[in-house]
Structures are given as structure tokens and as C-alpha cells.
Amino acid sequence: MATVREYFDKVLGHCLSLQNTLLAKSQRGEDIASLIAKIVLDLEGNAKYWSFYIPACSSPFEAVAGLFAVNEVQNCSFGPQSDGLVVETGFADYPERASSVDLVFTRRVLLYFEDILDQRCRDEIKSLGRERGLFVIIRDAEYAEAKSRIEKPLAFISHDSRDKDDLARPLAVELSKKMCPVWYDEYSLRVGASLRQSIESGLKETRHCIVILSPNFFSNDGWGRAEFDSVYTREIIERENVILPIWHGVTVKQVYEYSPRLADKFGLSSELGVEELARRLEREIRSGDT
Numbered sequence: 001m002a003t004v005r006e007y008f009d010k011v012l013g014h015c016l017s018l019q020n021t022l023l024a025k026s027q028r029g030e031d032i033a034s035l036i037a038k039i040v041l042d043l044e045g046n047a048k049y050w051s052f053y054i055p056a057c058s059s060p061f062e063a064v065a066g067l068f069a070v071n072e073v074q075n076c077s078f079g080p081q082s083d084g085l086v087v088e089t090g091f092a093d094y095p096e097r098a099s100s101v102d103l104v105f106t107r108r109v110l111l112y113f114e115d116i117l118d119q120r121c122r123d124e125i126k127s128l129g130r131e132r133g134l135f136v137i138i139r140d141a142e143y144a145e146a147k148s149r150i151e152k153p154l155a156f157i158s159h160d161s162r163d164k165d166d167l168a169r170p171l172a173v174e175l176s177k178k179m180c181p182v183w184y185d186e187y188s189l190r191v192g193a194s195l196r197q198s199i200e201s202g203l204k205e206t207r208h209c210i211v212i213l214s215p216n217f218f219s220n221d222g223w224g225r226a227e228f229d230s231v232y233t234r235e236i237i238e239r240e241n242v243i244l245p246i247w248h249g250v251t252v253k254q255v256y257e258y259s260p261r262l263a264d265k266f267g268l269s270s271e272l273g274v275e276e277l278a279r280r281l282e283r284e285i286r287s288g289d290t
Contacts, residue, residue, distance in 0.1 A: 174278035
């Protein structure tokens with residue numbers, strides 16, 4: 001599941017952003033929390049607005065109150081005069097250009113909290129924002145959980161349950177951190193749901209299938225084989241590169257004996273480590289977006 005910080009870091013559409021850190025202080029001048037501040041620049045819409053990440057702290061409301069008291073926040077700027085940075089978009093041989101200098105502050109402020117806020121705290125923060133002429137949107141840990149549940153998976157992880165702890169689960173977590181949601185049984189199956197129906201739905205709806213090829217997978221004559229046969233059939237029908245294999249402690253001979261077609265397909269070795277596997281897989285999975 002993606003975290004609040006990961007949703008904060010996610011690029012918002014095609015907008016650009018400027019990022020810095022701000023120190024929130026109490027009315028007594030005490031340091032409360034170090035916040036990550038981002039000015040989002042929408043050059044197409046001629047607008048800009050704030051996005052803040054607020055780590056876990058003892059008083060979220062006090063942190064926001066200290067933040068809203070900063071003059072730069074009211075001006076949507078990192079400096080008393082300006083940010084000292086000008087961004088322009090357009091073509092070198094075409095006169096129409098858009099500049100960050102012309103952007104209008106919409107007074108919109110997105111607050112990403114690592115904490116879970118109760119309704120009273122939410123109401124107080126929004127009321128404080130209105131007093132300052134700011135339109136506040138709050139996104140906390142509950143928001144991240146809810147958003148993760150509804151995001152459509154981009155890939156399916158087919159694996160033997162004996163490879164779950166050492167590879168399948170860590171890989172699913174790492175891909176989710178990269179905003180690349182995957183269909184993985186622990187995330188995607190609901191209580192009371194049909195196992196067969198859920199797996200077949202995941203296979204049909206996702207763009208790719210990550211297959212963890214291991215001695216355990218090859219010895220599984222149950223769902224592992226059934227999943228592979230379904231994916232293999234889909235790849236033939238769609239004539240697309242659906243299968244993304246990971247070789248996990250297997251040899252070329254073992255892969256060939258299981259499926260000659262797979263032996264001829266480039267795969268990634270699990271020896272690369274989970275982070276590098278996720279990086280390469282995410283790039284391949286999203287290659288169809290461009």
C-alpha cells in the first residue's frame with residue numbers, strides 16, 4: 001500500500017513543482033516540525049498552489065497554525081520577494097509561451113499528514129485556513145489507504161505461496177511505493193470472494209503478469225500452472241508482451257523444461273534485489289503509457 005508521503009511525492013498531472021523545507025514554530029517560538037513544502041505550478045492553467053507534507057508530530061493543528069503564519073505561505077513563494085526562479089514552456093520557433101511569473105495563487109493548500117486526524121482537528125484546521133483566506137484539503141493516512149484500495153492494478157504477480165515471504169510480498173510492496181499498484185493476493189482478495197473468480201479477473205484486467213519462476217513454482221500443479229496457462233493464452237491472443245518473468249533460483253534448462261517459450265523470453269534475476277527489480281519492472285509496465 002502506498003503511503004501519505006508517496007502520494008505527496010507523486011507528480012500531480014503534468015504540473016511542475018518547486019520544493020523546499022519549512023520549519024513550523026509555535027506561538028511561543030518553539031520548533032514543532034520540519035515540513036516539506038511544494039509549490040505546484042500549472043502553467044497551462046495559469047495557476048499555482050501549495051502542497052505540504054507534515055510528518056507525525058504531537059500537535060498537527062499547532063504545526064499548521066505556525067505554517068499559516070509565515071508570510072511566504074500567504075504569498076505562495078519561498079522568498080520575501082520571489083523564488084528567484086523563472087520557468088517558461090513553449091517552442092523555440094513559436095511565439096506563444098507560458099511563464100511561472102504570471103501564475104496566479106489560487107489560495108488552494110493541500111496538507112498531507114502522516115497522522116490520522118480526528119474530525120475535530122480537521123474542522124479546526126479548515127476553519128483556520130478560511131480565516132487566512134486559504135482553501136484547505138486534508139489528506140492523511142486514511143486517505144492513502146482508501147486511495148490505494150481503488151487504484152486499478154497495472155500488473156499481476158503470479159507466484160508460488162512458498163516464495164511469498166522472500167520475494168513476492170517485498171516486490172509487491174516496493175512496486176506500490178513507486179505508485180505502480182499490483183494485483184497481489186494479500187492486497188487484492190476480499191473476505192468471502194471467490195479465489196478462482198478473483199484471480200481470473202486480476203489476470204484479465206491487468207496490463208502485465210509478473211511471473212516468479214522458481215523450483216517451487218515449477219513443482220506447483222495447482223493454481224501456479226493454471227495462472228501461467230491463462231497468461232500464456234492471453235499473450236497469444238493479444239500478441240502483446242504480457243509476461244514479465246523473474247528467474248528465482250532456476251536454470252535455463254529448468255525453465256525450458258517447464259516452457260520452451262519462456263526460455264526464449266528475457267527475464268530478470270532475483271539476484272538484482274527487490275529495489276532494482278521493482279525499478280526495472282515499473283519502467284517496463286509503464287512503457288505503454290507513452
